[in-house]
Amino acid sequence: MPAVENIVGRIGLLQGQGSSAEPKFRVAPHNIEAEQALLGAILVNNDAFDRVSDFLLPEHFSEELHRRVYDVASQLIRAGKIATPITLKTFLGEHDLGGITIPQYLARLAAEATTVINAEDYGRTVYDLALRRHLILIGEDIVNAAYDAPVGATPRGQIEDAERKLYQVAESGRYDGGFQRFSDALTTAVDMAAKAWERDGRLSGIASGLTDLDRMMGGLQASDLVIIAGRPGMGKTALATNIAFNIAKAYEFEVRADGSHATVNGGVVGFFSLEMSAEQLATRIISEQSGVASYKIRRGDISENDFGHISAAAQDMQSIPFYIDQTGGLSIAQLTARARRLKRQRGLDVLVVDYLQLLSGSRNRGGDNRVQEMTEITTGLKALAKEMNVPVVALSQLSRQVESRDDKRPQLSDLRESGSIEQDADVVMFVFREEYYLKNKQPREGTEEFLTWQADMERVHGRAEVIIGKQRHGPTGTVELAFEAEMTRFSNLAREDNLPVRL
Incomplete structure (x- = not known):
C-alpha cells in the first residue's frame, strides 16, 4: 500500500523510522495498519461499524485524519445513510496529503480492506492502544502535579485524583458489556435462590x-x-x-x-x-x-x-x-x-x-x-x-x-x-x-x-x-x-x- 505509506509518512514520525541516532524520544503506542484495516472494513461494509460502535470512539484513533473519517462515517451510518469513500469525501475536503488526495486515500483504504469478520479484533486493538496512550498522559500529569503542587494540595488528594482518572479510563467505552443470553441470567437467578436457601x-x-x-x-x-x-x-x-x-x-x-x-x-x-x-x-x-x-x-x-x-x-x-x-x-x-x-x-x-x-x-x-x-x-x-x-x-x-x-x-x-x-x-x-x-x-x-x-x-x-x-x-x-x-x-x-x- 505505497500511497497509504506515503500518507503515514506525511503525518510525521508515526512509523518511528530513522537512524538510531536521530530521535531521542519514544513514540506513543499506536498501530496505523490496524486503524486503516478497520476503517477500510467499515467503508466496504457498514455492518462492521456495528461491531465496534459501542466501545470505539473517534478519539481512540491515533491519527487525526482517521479520527475524522471514523467520526463522519459514524454520523452517516447512525443517520441511516451509507458511508463509502464517495459519500465521505464531501465532508473531508480535497486536501493534499503529500502526493495523494483524501478521496484517493479513502479509495485505497476500501480497496485493500480486510473482511468484516476481523473488524471487532482491529477495533479492540485500536481501543487498547488508546488506553495505553491515555495512561501515559495520566502518568505525566501525576509527575508534573507532584513536582509543581500548589500550596494547598495534599499527596492524598493527588492520589485520589489519580485513582479517579484511572477509573474513568477503565470504564469509558468498555467492550466487555452488551447483551447476554437470557439463559445465563436464569442460571444466575437460580444460583442466588440456592445460596439463599443455604444461608442463615x-x-x-x-x-x-x-x-x-x-x-x-x-x-x-x-x-x-x-x-x-x-x-x-x-x-x-x-x-x-x-x-x-x-x-x-x-x-x-x-x-x-x-x-x-x-x-x-x-x-x-x-x-x-x-x-x-x-x-x-x-x-x-x-x-x-x-x-x-x-x-x-x-x-x-x-x-x-x-x-x-x-x-x-x-x-x-x-x-x-x-x-x-x-x-x-x-x-x-x-x-x-x-x-x-x-x-x-x-x-x-x-x-x-x-x-x-x-x-x-x-x-x-x-x-x-x-x-x-x-x-x-x-x-x-x-x-x-x-x-x-x-x-x-x-x-x-x-x-x-x-x-x-x-x-x-x-x-x-x-x-x-x-x-x-x-x-x-x-x-x-x-x-x-x-x-x-x-x-x-x-x-x-x-x-x-x-x-x-x-x-x-x-x-x-x-x-x-x-x-x-x-x-x-x-x-x-x-x-x-x-x-x-x-x-x-x-x-x-x-x-x-x-x-x-x-x-
Whole structure:
C-alpha cells in the first residue's frame, strides 16, 4: 500500500523510522495498519461499524485524519445513510496529503480492506492502544502535579485524583458489556435462590440482624442503593450503625483456591461517618453491645461492673471487619475512590454513608445548583453499588414540612431534593418514633388529657417504626422494632405470638 505509506509518512514520525541516532524520544503506542484495516472494513461494509460502535470512539484513533473519517462515517451510518469513500469525501475536503488526495486515500483504504469478520479484533486493538496512550498522559500529569503542587494540595488528594482518572479510563467505552443470553441470567437467578436457601435466615441478601425487617426486604441486596431517612432524633444513624455492626459481627468466610476470602455469612462493612467521629461511633456501638448507657460512657459515670461489661464488649469487637472513614466534607469522587481502595485491600460487602447531605459533588457548584449536585451524588452512589456489587446504605435528612402535619409519619415527598433520591434508590425506608413527639406534648398532671397522654406514652414507649416507602423488588409497609434510647439500640420487637406459652 505505497500511497497509504506515503500518507503515514506525511503525518510525521508515526512509523518511528530513522537512524538510531536521530530521535531521542519514544513514540506513543499506536498501530496505523490496524486503524486503516478497520476503517477500510467499515467503508466496504457498514455492518462492521456495528461491531465496534459501542466501545470505539473517534478519539481512540491515533491519527487525526482517521479520527475524522471514523467520526463522519459514524454520523452517516447512525443517520441511516451509507458511508463509502464517495459519500465521505464531501465532508473531508480535497486536501493534499503529500502526493495523494483524501478521496484517493479513502479509495485505497476500501480497496485493500480486510473482511468484516476481523473488524471487532482491529477495533479492540485500536481501543487498547488508546488506553495505553491515555495512561501515559495520566502518568505525566501525576509527575508534573507532584513536582509543581500548589500550596494547598495534599499527596492524598493527588492520589485520589489519580485513582479517579484511572477509573474513568477503565470504564469509558468498555467492550466487555452488551447483551447476554437470557439463559445465563436464569442460571444466575437460580444460583442466588440456592445460596439463599443455604444461608442463615433463608435470605437472598445480607441479613441485617433485624428479623422482621429482613423478612420484608429479603436482606440487603447486592447492587441496591438503600436510603434510610428520618428527622433529627428519630435514630436513623443508630439504625444504620446497628445494621452495619450486626453484619460485621456475623462475618464468616471460606478460603478460595487462590488464597482469597469468599464471604459465607455477614460481611465486611465500610462506614463513611461524615457527621460523627470514629470515637463517637465506637462509643455508640460499645453502649449497644455492653448495655451501658452512652451518656454514662461519655461522662465517665460508670461503675466497676459497667467497666467490666465495656471491656468485655470491646474485646469481643476487636476482630470484626468494620472499617470507619471519619473524613468530613468528602466529594462523591473521593468517596468512590476510597470505597474502591477498601474493596481492593480489605474486601467489602456493605457500604454505609452517613449522610447524603454532607457529601458534595465532584465539581464546585453554587447554592442554586444543589438539586443537580444531589442528582450527581445519588447517581454516583447507585453506580458504585452496581460496580462493586454490594448494597450501599445511605442516610438522608427529611425536610421540615413533616413537623407541620398532625401525622408526622414521613412520606417520599418529604425527602430533601427528593427527585433524584427517590428515583435512584432501590429501597427507601423512614425511621419514625411517635414517642419522640408525644414526649414533648406532656399536658398538666391531674387533667384528663394527662391520663390520655400517659396511656399513649405507654403504648409507644420503646417502639419504633421503619416505614418502607419504596422497594423495587418487594412490598412496602411498616416494620415495628424495639428501641432503647439510652443505648441507641434497635432490636427485634418481642411479640405475643413469639413469647413462650404461659401456663
